[in-house]
Amino acid sequence: MGTFSDRKSGFRRCLPQDSINRYKSMRPSKRCIVSVAFLAVAMLMVVTEGSGQQFTFIPNKVPFLNPGGASETYSTNGGGIDLTGPFFQSMGTNGRSCATCHQPSDAMSVSAAHIEERFFLTRGKDPIFRTVDGSNCNHSIDVSTEEGRFAAYSLLRKRGLIRIAIAVPANADYRVVNVSNQYGCNESEIISMYRRPLPSTNLRFLSAVMFDGRESSPATGTTKILYSNYPTALLSDLAHQSVDATTGHAQGDGTRPTPAEQQQIVNFEMGLFTAQSFGWSTGSLESRGATGGPMPLVTQPFFIGVNSSVNFLLPLLEQPGGLVSPGDDVAGINDDVAAGGLVAGGISSLQGTCGTCHDTPNVGNHSFPTPLNIGTGDPSETAPSASLGGLDLSYLPRITVCKNDSSGLPTSNCKTTTDLGQALIDGKFDHVGKIKGPILRGLSARAPYFHNGSAQTLLDAIRFYEKRFGLVLTPHEESDLVAFLSSL
Numbered sequence: 048m049g050t051f052s053d054r055k056s057g058f059r060r061c062l063p064q065d066s067i068n069r070y071k072s073m074r075p076s077k078r079c080i081v082s083v084a085f086l087a088v089a090m091l092m093v094v095t096e097g098s099g100q101q102f103t104f105i106p107n108k109v110p111f112l113n114p115g116g117a118s119e120t121y122s123t124n125g126g127g128i129d130l131t132g133p134f135f136q137s138m139g140t141n142g143r144s145c146a147t148c149h150q151p152s153d154a155m156s157v158s159a160a161h162i163e164e165r166f167f168l169t170r171g172k173d174p175i176f177r178t179v180d181g182s183n184c185n186h187s188i189d190v191s192t193e194e195g196r197f198a199a200y201s202l203l204r205k206r207g208l209i210r211i212a213i214a215v216p217a218n219a220d221y222r223v224v225n226v227s228n229q230y231g232c233n234e235s236e237i238i239s240m241y242r243r244p245l246p247s248t249n250l251r252f253l254s255a256v257m258f259d260g261r262e263s264s265p266a267t268g269t270t271k272i273l274y275s276n277y278p279t280a281l282l283s284d285l286a287h288q289s290v291d292a293t294t295g296h297a298q299g300d301g302t303r304p305t306p307a308e309q310q311q312i313v314n315f316e317m318g319l320f321t322a323q324s325f326g327w328s329t330g331s332l333e334s335r336g337a338t339g340g341p342m343p344l345v346t347q348p349f350f351i352g353v354n355s356s357v358n359f360l361l362p363l364l365e366q367p368g369g370l371v372s373p374g375d376d377v378a379g380i381n382d383d384v385a386a387g388g389l390v391a392g393g394i395s396s397l398q399g400t401c402g403t404c405h406d407t408p409n410v411g412n413h414s415f416p417t418p419l420n421i422g423t424g425d426p427s428e429t430a431p432s433a434s435l436g437g438l439d440l441s442y443l444p445r446i447t448v449c450k451n452d453s454s455g456l457p458t459s460n461c462k463t464t465t466d467l468g469q470a471l472i473d474g475k476f477d478h479v480g481k482i483k484g485p486i487l488r489g490l491s492a493r494a495p496y497f498h499n500g501s502a503q504t505l506l507d508a509i510r511f512y513e514k515r516f517g518l519v520l521t522p523h524e525e526s527d528l529v530a531f532l533s534s535l
């Protein structure tokens with residue numbers, strides 16, 4: 048992520064030269080106030096347009112306010128976002144569209160704060176509040192009253208979480224020995240996990256679709272994305288994902304999206320670029336040579352493994368008979384991450400930076416399909432308070448799995464987690480808790496963070512890294528890092 052440092056000038060736009068560290072206590076300069084006023088006018092125009100007649104188009108680069116400033120989305124198709132396309136249509140049976148959970152105002156994800164607002168505005172009847180996967184569990188709940196809905200949708204309201212239920216693969220080399228789910232979804236053949244909607248923008252840079260990579264894997268009949276098949280595999284994975292999302296989240300009957308609509312959805316998604324374009328204390332992130340905002344992403348070069356330490360080997364490794372075949376992991380870089388670094392797989396520990404994993408230049412996801420267990424779903428990491436770097440995982444289930452011996456009986460080699468991650472896709476005990484590193488643009492628009500919403504703020508996420516990886520940051524460095532992440 049080294050290239051992000053180019054954006055310092057954007058950071059400093061409204062600040063005296065040396066005051067980044069004090070940015071929190073600063074009063075914005077006159078220039079900032081003027082920009083904010085412009086922004087407010089732009090927002091007002093959008094809102095008033097929306098109230099009168101049906102509002103069908105969001106022009107490129109309309110700023111949407113968020114706690115860090117504002118984010119913008121740029122579409123390479125037709126000058127903006129056409130709100131009449133299939134992405135915005137109800138294609139299933141429960142009134143939901145893709146945009147129910149992927150909103151232009153929230154950098155194409157949805158913040159928990161906005162979900163809570165929707166609950167109060169609609170008394171819990173907005174289509175996001177559906178028992179299929181919006182409620183904490185889909186049985187033993189009462190959603191006939193507002194109080195009932197308030198309780199049933201607490202994880203969605205508070206943490207922005209959707210229940211993702213996945214069956215344990217028949218060939219799993221482990222057994223699920225216990226599921227302790229406080230909401231009643233204790234089934235051990237189909238495991239209920241709770242995940243944040245990933246942003247459906249900046250998708251040109253994906254190396255795997257979904258947190259556990261399942262829409263880029265044989266488990267769903269899709270294809271692992273490789274240097275040699277990019278972007279063909281990505282495009283077909285996304286088409287398949289649009290069908291699964293409709294039958295799953297929207298309880299569709301399988302007839303929609305039609306092949307033509309799948310194509311439209313994929314074109315729409317692949318044309319979207321989103322980033323923070325304005326910071327409350329920094330002003331515009333796009334002027335005076337700063338390279339923030341979505342525009343530079345449109346032309347950002349990318350290929351699978353673009354910035355990875357093994358990228359020069361990729362064409363060779365992926366040859367028939369090469370070291371990596373579809374479905375394999377690359378030795379070494381795909382192993383568990385414990386406190387202090389990457390462990391096992393022949394590498395005892397690896398000194399790195401945030402950019403070692405978040406390595407796609409200017410985008411920040413894994414440029415190579417590399418799910419990792421960094422411990423965000425590890426209940427043993429839970430500390431009493433976020434200020435100590437502990438993540439609050441108390442609202443999540445506990446799932447215990449034990450590796451099988453050669454006759455298929457569980458051994459005493461067991462792990463307890465809140466989310467099985469990639470292990471539920473490929474059936475491998477060694478892949479328990481492995482999750483992809485998501486794109487780090489537009490973060491301010493979509494709190495809370497991590498797959499399970501366990502970091503309420505960016506500071507919580509940073510404190511987690513400090514504890515888990517033994518980072519030592521001064522309060523100034525912490526606030527610099529928060530300022531940096533919130534302006535992406």
Ligand code: HEC
Pocket residue numbers: 134143144145146147148149175180209211242243244245246247250253255256257258259285288289290292293296297312316
């Ligand atoms: C009820 C909320 C909801 C609806 C409706 C929904 N999604 Fe999602 N979406 C999610 C969640 C949650 C995830 C992450 C799930 C996971 O990784 O297991 C996700 C992930 C994705 C991803 C993966 C992005 C990445 O980085 O891997 C794409 C693409 C996507 N959704 C597109 C769509 C499309 C297209 C539709 C409509 C056909 C849709 N979604 C409908 C909640 C939703």
Ligand code: HEC
Pocket residue numbers: 384399400401402403404405418419420421423424482483484485486487490495496497498499505508509512528532
């Ligand atoms: C060892 C690899 C690795 C390193 C090093 C790393 N990350 Fe991450 N990062 C990940 C993975 C994997 C995830 C997804 C975890 C999850 O969702 O539970 C993630 C998620 C995140 C998120 C949440 C994004 C979202 O959409 O919710 C933020 C923010 C983040 N990382 C910032 C950082 C910062 C800042 C550093 C350096 C201090 C860093 N990361 C170092 C692998 C890494």
